[in-house]
Amino acid sequence: MELSPTAYVVLGMLSWRPMSGYDIKSVVDRSTRFFWAASYSQIYGELRALREAGLITADDGPQGARRRTAHRITEPGRRALRDWLAREPETFELRDEGLLKLFFASADPASAASTIAAKRDRHAEVAEQLESMAAAGTASGYAGIVLAYGIECNRWMADWCERTLTDLAELPASAGARQRETI
């Protein structure tokens, strides 16, 4: 019964408090999204799998009001979560189309600067978004530490772009960039 990291996103949030699938999605979109996204289909799918594995229970709420299933973590669920936390993290994956375009920029050197600038703006925007979350003060404890990572990392990336942009402008028609690519 191997669980995917996405299952642990769901299980981890239920370790805080009972939630509906909708709740989980909205919390994901304001937190783990930046380093581990999850869609409704995934969340509802994982909820079913976790229920079938006995790691969570589902109580359907009062049928008079809005239909709502409150999911609760079980003791075996907490154990599974702690076991996962104690194992070494495996997955680290990045898909950065901006770096890809910069990597191949020798096919159109004029595009390099705008690619870097777009990447810079994107990271700066994310950093601002995360900063306003930090200012709101909702993320505490470890979530707050990870939020700080997100802010600093995006700032670093935006800074790198800024630095590289000036470096590129200073060596005009760039010596390095004119070379043939050979790997």
Next chain:
Amino acid sequence: MELSPTAYVVLGMLSWRPMSGYDIKSVVDRSTRFFWAASYSQIYGELRALREAGLITADDGPQGARRRTAHRITEPGRRALRDWLAREPETFELRDEGLLKLFFASADPASAASTIAAKRDRHAEVAEQLESMAAAGTASGYAGIVLAYGIECNRWMADWCERTLTDLAELPASAGARQRETI
């Protein structure tokens, strides 16, 4: 005829020189892998799609020796590559299981330090790997700039882990980490 970024990995490499699918895979594994991975199945699939779209041609080499198809970019292929380079990068995706574990560490605070240490070691290892590539001097031009990004970024991440590890050790049984998580 929308192409995926992975198709442009193939097209981009063929803009340097003619290559076999095997060649492309080995270059990917020593370069774009760190920000855009691709498997054999994907590469051979994209080669077929690009050939059918007329963006590359395939000449089967001498049949006496080892079977080998040399793929060459066509003029429409170069145009498609330049058009893609000129558009804003879209995809930026991260899947970091280490951050996920840190995020949920309140369910097992004892695991936090080893999670961070594992993440630090992983990034330091990648940085060293990339540094030895840089020392070998194969990556020039824009590929070299992206390589520098990889080195600096992984160094930054490893440093953040190191800093956070000492921060966590200094406030013993961490004030922040003991709080209930609320997002």
Next chain:
DNA sequence: GAAGTCATGTAAACGGTTACATGATTTT
């Protein structure tokens, strides 16, 4: 002669996204 590398592909499975479908409650 065995192991390694060069070389090309297919099939099945998996993880994830997007679109679709539905309907109640709440806010404007």
Next chain:
DNA sequence: AAAATCATGTAACCGTTTACATGACTTC
């Protein structure tokens, strides 16, 4: 009355990985 939000799911599709299959040439 309309729009937004809460709420739960399914189906189709897409991108990617892993396993499998095959074979020739090269190096030890």
